[in-house]
Amino acid sequence: MSSRQVTALVDLDAISSNFNLVRHHAPNSCAMAIMKADAYGHGAIRVAQSLPAADAFGVARVSEAVELREAGIGQPICLLEGVNDREELNLASIFELQVVIHDQSQLELLERSGARRKIWLKIDTGMGRLGFSPETVPEVLASLGKQTLLGVMTHLSEASDPSSTKTDLQLMRLQEVIGNLEQPGAKTLSIANSAGILGHAASLADWVRPGLMLYGATPFDDLKPMDELHPAMTFSAPVIAVHAVKAGESVGYGGIFTAAEDTRVAVIAAGYADGYPREIAQGAPILLHGERRKLVGNVSMDMICVELEPSDVVQPSDRAVLWGEGLAIEEIAALCGTIPYTLMTGVSSRVYRHYRVSN
Ligand SMILES: *Cc1c(COP(=O)(O)O)cnc(C)c1O
Numbered sequence: 001m002s003s004r005q006v007t008a009l010v011d012l013d014a015i016s017s018n019f020n021l022v023r024h025h026a027p028n029s030c031a032m033a034i035m036k037a038d039a040y041g042h043g044a045i046r047v048a049q050s051l052p053a054a055d056a057f058g059v060a061r062v063s064e065a066v067e068l069r070e071a072g073i074g075q076p077i078c079l080l081e082g083v084n085d086r087e088e089l090n091l092a093s094i095f096e097l098q099v100v101i102h103d104q105s106q107l108e109l110l111e112r113s114g115a116r117r118k119i120w121l122k123i124d125t126g127m128g129r130l131g132f133s134p135e136t137v138p139e140v141l142a143s144l145g146k147q148t149l150l151g152v153m154t155h156l157s158e159a160s161d162p163s164s165t166k167t168d169l170q171l172m173r174l175q176e177v178i179g180n181l182e183q184p185g186a187k188t189l190s191i192a193n194s195a196g197i198l199g200h201a202a203s204l205a206d207w208v209r210p211g212l213m214l215y216g217a218t219p220f221d222d223l224k225p226m227d228e229l230h231p232a233m234t235f236s237a238p239v240i241a242v243h244a245v246k247a248g249e250s251v252g253y254g255g256i257f258t259a260a261e262d263t264r265v266a267v268i269a270a271g272y273a274d275g276y277p278r279e280i281a282q283g284a285p286i287l288l289h290g291e292r293r294k295l296v297g298n299v300s301m302d303m304i305c306v307e308l309e310p311s312d313v314v315q316p317s318d319r320a321v322l323w324g325e326g327l328a329i330e331e332i333a334a335l336c337g338t339i340p341y342t343l344m345t346g347v348s349s350r351v352y353r354h355y356r357v358s359n
Contacts, residue, residue, distance in 0.1 A: 004269075005352045006235075006236070006237040006238075006269060006270045006274050006351050006352065007234075007235070007236050007237070007352050007353075007354050008041065008042070008233050008234070008235050008347050008351050008352070008353050008354070009233070009234040009235075009236065009324070009354045009355075009356060010042045010043060010046065010047070010232055010233055010353060010354070010355050011230070011231075011232050011233075011234075011356045011357075012046065012047070012050040012232075012355055012356065012357040013230075013357060014216055014230035014232040015042070015047055015050055015051070015215065015216075015230075015232045016050060016051065017230050018210075018213055018214045018215070018229055018230055018232070019031070019033065019053065019054065019210075019214060021213070021228055021229065022197060022208060022213065022214070025197050025204075026192070026197055026204045026208045028204070029192075029204050029205060029206060029207055029208045030055040030206060030207045030208075031053075031054055031055050031056075031207070031208055031209075031210060032054070032056040032057065032058045032078060032190070032207055032210075033048075033054040033056070033057055033058070033210060033211075033214060034057075034058045034059075034080075034193075034209055034210060034211035034214070035047060035048055035057045035058065035064065035068065036058065036059045036060035036064060036211070037060065037064075037345045038064075038345075039214075039215075040211065040212065040214075040341065040344040041233070041275075041344040041345045041346070041347040042215055042232060042233060042344070042353070043353045043355075044059075044064060044067060044068060045067065045068065045073075046355055047214075048068050048071070048073045049071070049073070050357065051214075054075055055075065055076070055207075056075055056076040056077065056078055056207075057073065057075055057076070057077045058077075058078045058209055058211075059077060059078070059079060059080065060079075060080050060081055061079075061081075062079060062083065062088045062091050062092065062097070065077045065079060065091075065092075065095060065097050066091060069095040076098055077095070077096075077097050077098065078097070078098040078099070078100065078120065079092060079097050079098065079099045079100060080100055081100060081102070081130065082099045082100040082102060082103075082106050082122075083099055083106060083109065084105075084106070084109075085109070086113060089109055089110065089113055089115055089117075092115075092117060093117070098118045098119065098150060099117050099118070099119050099120070100119070100120045100121075100122050100130075100153060101119045101120070101121055101122065101147075102122035102124075102130040102131045102132065103132075107140070107143060107144070107147075110145075110147060111145060116147060116148070117148070118147075118148045118150050119144070119147045119148065119149060119150060120149075120150050120151055120152070120153045120190065121137070121141070121144075121149060121151075121153065121186075122152075122153045122154065122155075123137060123152055123153070123154045123174065123177060124154070125154045125169075125170040125171075125174050125177075126157055126166060126169060126170045126173065127154070127155045127156070127157040127170075128157070129155070130155070131153075131154065131155075134173055134174075134176065134177040137177050137178075137181075138181070141181065141183050141186060144183075148185070149184065149185030149186060150185055150188065151185055151186075151188030151189060151190055151206065151207065152174075152177075152178055152185075152186055152188065152189055152190070153190040153191070153207075154170065154174055154189075154190075154191055155191075155193070156170055156191065156192065156193060156195065156196050156200070156203060157170070159192070159195035159196045159199060159200055159203070159219075160195040160219050160220050161220075161221050162199055162220065167196070167200050167202075167203060168202070170191075171202055171203060174191065188206045188207070189206050189207070190205060190206065190207035190208070190209060191204075191208075192204055192205065192208045192209065192210075193210070193211060193212075193219065194211055194212045194213035194214075194219035195219040195220060196208070197210055197213065198213060198219065198220075198226070199220065212340065212341060212344075213229060214232075215231075215232045215233065215340075215344060216229045216230045216232045216233075217229065217231065217329050217330060217340035217341075217344070218330055223330040223331075223333055223334045223339070223340075224330065225328040225330050225331075231325070231328070231329060233323075233324050233344065233347075234321060234323070234324025234325045235270075235275070235321070235322045235324055235347060235351075236319050236320060236321045236322060237269050237270035237274070237319065237320055237322060238268070238269050238316070238317055238318070238319055238320070239266045239267065239268055239269075239314055239315065239318045239319070239320060240267050240268070240269045240303075240316050241266070241267040241316060242264060242265070242267070242308070242314055242315060242316065243264065243265060243267070244262065244263075244264050244265075245259045245262070245263050245264065246259065246262055247259050247260060247261045247262050247263075250297070251265055251297035251305050252296075252297025252298045252300060253297070253298045253300060254298050255297075256282065256297060256298055257282065257296040257297040257305075263307055263308070264307070264310075264312075265296060265305045265306065265307055265308065266288065266293075266305070266306045266308055266314050266318075266320070267303055267304075267305055268303060268304050268305070268306060268320045268322075269302065269303060270302070270303070270304060270320075270322060270351075271299055271301045271302040271303050271304060272299050272300070272301055273301045273302060273348060273350070274302070274347065274348050274350065274351050275343070275346040275347035275348045275351065276304060276322055277299070277332075277336040277338065277342075277343065277346070278298070278299040279336040279337060279338070280295065280299065280332070280335050280336040281335045282294075282295065282296065282297075283295060283296075284332065284335045284336075285327060285331070286304070286306045286320050286321070286322060286327075287320060287321035287326050287327050288306065288308075288312065288314055288320050289312075289314070289318070290326060291309075291312075292327075293306045293307060293308060293312075294306065294307050323343065329344070
């Protein structure tokens with residue numbers, strides 16, 4: 001690895017062990033590992049290849065599924081938002097993709113094309129986003145024609161908040177809908193995301209759909225790192241300059257940091273174009289030689305600045321950790337008012353992905 005590169009080092013063993021934790025929490029459920037958004041920024045192909053035990057993979061876009069198939073991934077792949085036109089449906093057929101059906105127009109599309117696919121029926125039990133409303137489900141099921149119903153899927157809207165009763169309400173609504181159904185497939189349920197798996201045992205059902213927890217960050221709103229999860233990504237960048245800043249001088253665009261006394265600053269070659277959040281608070285921690293130092297000044301497109309302690313010996317080509325090993329992504333997310341999901345998926349394409357695997 002060039003010391004000059006901005007790097008997302010991905011620990012594939014951490015992802016495997018997080019997958020094992022899914023099995024531990026949901027021993028009787030099949031697991032659809034969620035690979036959308038390039039496996040939450042970790043690199044979908046390498047991550048999927050490192051999960052031979054996953055029963056299926058889930059993606060948001062057809063292109064994401066095609067990428068996995070072309071890399072030789074043989075497990076079932078599910079399009080979580082289904083297909084929206086003829087071209088996408090053709091690709092779903094060619095690459096043997098499962099499709100979620102969440103809207104009448106998708107059923108009509110399948111019907112018109114004569115295509116026959118394995119489908120998941122999505123029901124809206126309270127997310128208020130995708131899915132058929134519960135009362136229409138019997139009618140929709142009756143109109144499936146020759147499609148193969150794999151199961152019924154719903155998505156939890158407040159599982160990340162342990163104090164919310166919404167998950168129970170959603171589970172109840174789902175039971176009401178499927179309770180009387182006889183169709184093959186209609187009793188196979190897929191409900192839980194990471195927060196459901198880790199926090200709501202009643203949501204486990206036949207299939208679980210872990211995303212964030214595979215990558216080692218907490219799905220819960222308190223943003224407390226969970227000991228049982230292993231963070232998979234370490235985002236780091238090289239120091240490219242170290243310079244003195246005199247008392248009264250400022251650092252970076254807008255001069256939002258002014259040195260109170262003579263100090264030194266290290267310039268790190270990663271900025272918001274790499275995925276480091278510009279919204280982050282002044283003083284946010286950055287690790288240099290394993291020690292926490294403070295971000296000073298505005299985040300630039302390609303650089304950030306860190307104030308050094310008088311005794312620090314830091315020079316160009318030393319590396320700074322922006323989050324990951326030794327610095328929880330949850331802490332960084334809290335300091336910019338967001339969640340680990342946006343930080344992971346925001347690591348841009350110019351950041352070099354590097355993989356670590358023990359065997
Ligand atoms: C993204 C997604 C998931 C995974 O959610 P996490 O919170 O990352 O575990 C599960 N199901 C659906 C439908 C999704 O879109």
